[in-house]
Amino acid sequence: MEAATSSRILPQINFNQNSTLLRSEAKLISACLNSSQNSISNSKRNLVARGLSMSPLVQEGFVGRTFCSAGVCTYPAGAIESHSDIAEERIGVILLNLGGPDTLHDVQPFLFNLFADPDIIRLPRLFGFLQRPLAQLISVLRAPKSKEGYAAIGGGSPLRKITDEQASAIKMALQAKEVPANVYVAMRYWHPFTEEAVHQIKRDRITKLVVLPLYPQYSISTTGSSIRVLRDMFMNDAYLSRVPVAIIQSWYQREGYIKSMSDLIEKELQTFPKPEEAMIFFSAHGVPVSYVENAGDPYKDQMEDCIFLIMQELKSRGIFNDHTLAYQSRVGPVQWLKPYTDEVLIELGKQGVKSLLAVPVSFVSEHIETLEEIDMEYRELALESGVVHWGRVPALNCTSSFITDMADAVIEALPSAMAISTPNATTEEAENDLLGYGIKLAFGSILAFILLLFPRVISAFKNYIV
Ligand SMILES: C=CC1=C(C)c2cc3[nH]c(cc4nc(cc5[nH]c(cc1n2)c(C)c5CCC(=O)O)C(CCC(=O)O)=C4C)c(C)c3C=C
Numbered sequence: 001m002e003a004a005t006s007s008r009i010l011p012q013i014n015f016n017q018n019s020t021l022l023r024s025e026a027k028l029i030s031a032c033l034n035s036s037q038n039s040i041s042n043s044k045r046n047l048v049a050r051g052l053s054m055s056p057l058v059q060e061g062f063v064g065r066t067f068c069s070a071g072v073c074t075y076p077a078g079a080i081e082s083h084s085d086i087a088e089e090r091i092g093v094i095l096l097n098l099g100g101p102d103t104l105h106d107v108q109p110f111l112f113n114l115f116a117d118p119d120i121i122r123l124p125r126l127f128g129f130l131q132r133p134l135a136q137l138i139s140v141l142r143a144p145k146s147k148e149g150y151a152a153i154g155g156g157s158p159l160r161k162i163t164d165e166q167a168s169a170i171k172m173a174l175q176a177k178e179v180p181a182n183v184y185v186a187m188r189y190w191h192p193f194t195e196e197a198v199h200q201i202k203r204d205r206i207t208k209l210v211v212l213p214l215y216p217q218y219s220i221s222t223t224g225s226s227i228r229v230l231r232d233m234f235m236n237d238a239y240l241s242r243v244p245v246a247i248i249q250s251w252y253q254r255e256g257y258i259k260s261m262s263d264l265i266e267k268e269l270q271t272f273p274k275p276e277e278a279m280i281f282f283s284a285h286g287v288p289v290s291y292v293e294n295a296g297d298p299y300k301d302q303m304e305d306c307i308f309l310i311m312q313e314l315k316s317r318g319i320f321n322d323h324t325l326a327y328q329s330r331v332g333p334v335q336w337l338k339p340y341t342d343e344v345l346i347e348l349g350k351q352g353v354k355s356l357l358a359v360p361v362s363f364v365s366e367h368i369e370t371l372e373e374i375d376m377e378y379r380e381l382a383l384e385s386g387v388v389h390w391g392r393v394p395a396l397n398c399t400s401s402f403i404t405d406m407a408d409a410v411i412e413a414l415p416s417a418m419a420i421s422t423p424n425a426t427t428e429e430a431e432n433d434l435l436g437y438g439i440k441l442a443f444g445s446i447l448a449f450i451l452l453l454f455p456r457v458i459s460a461f462k463n464y465i466v
């Protein structure tokens, strides 16, 4: 794999010169994001240092409860209860997505929801009470800039419409494969919220559920956050905690996805006067470096692996264009994953690159960061920097090969669905636990007493062992 632009690492950004964020807002976010760096456990650090990404669900407190393999998580045998007594299976698929403001009026409350998420602004537990006041402040400060962006793309986010269309398309693809299912949309920060989807799932008496995040790569800030919210709802509900669930954590490595992305790239390259000369410029949404380096977020590794797989597929088709990966959409002055898209564009222009094909790679729908940031801001910057031919690969949206692959992913995950059997202890269970603990304590004390008082008993035991 060509090292992801390691030869093009650029100088650190100076906030005063380049950041598009308001200074006061930036300071606030900086303080919040930096503070989270101190609360990372050594075990996580060791794993990361050894190059082993900790399972994201383990980081989220699923320790001892989950088995994760091949991107699908289920619950261990001891904690499950089968639904074999259910005569009629009603399959549900829940699509997890970020959500976006439908109108300009929604922008500030949407931003509030985003910044109030402890997986976006990661405060130490002790300062958790500050999360909502901070979110209020930051959302009010950022709203004008965000509104400008949403105004430029028609006055709101297209995410809800596209995600609804993807849900209908996946439902139809499942139907065509003779797996009838209801498909629900659960947005993290705007309507339809996760609560609304979960309400419908209960209303429809779903008996088996597949959780499918619409993010190809896993990040604590996206898939991780949505699964945490969903898990809390399921654990605290008598019905839902018994519904078998399969969670697909990430799916960037699926052949169907890699081929669909390659198809789009191959097609768009043909629009260049000399297709073989265009540089393929993968632009992924960034995350703060601390997520990867301190919290063990597998996002960067998965992103690089994803680019490698796409380039391998293109090579197998005889496409040998140069490529590079950079990260966009940083918020605040903390270090985000590098290299930054804007800096790389300027550098490539300086190096004399004339043709660039931008490929958004961290998200499967058109949204503000493709329609405004890439198509407007980055296009303009690239052209100013000397690039002559600029193109952009569209998001997958409802591309049929992609939708078929998502349906296949659901079908493959179904057999591993298992229930969380009321893991939140009821009062009765808690009392039983206490009783059990008391019995063990009393028994242990009596045993210790006997062993201490009667050394002969010990030697008798020894005789049995040795
Ligand atoms: C894989 C995708 C995404 C990651 C990772 C991610 C992390 C992340 N985002 C913010 C802050 C903002 N994100 C915003 C919008 C937004 N983000 C994603 C995807 C990822 N975010 C999408 C798809 C969208 C927008 C959707 C739409 O409405 O079209 C915004 C709001 C827009 C803006 O003001 O720029 C903010 C703010 C952080 C801090 C973060 C990781 C910690």
Ligand SMILES: [Fe+2]
Residues within 6 Å of the ligand: 285, 329
């Ligand atoms: Fe984002």
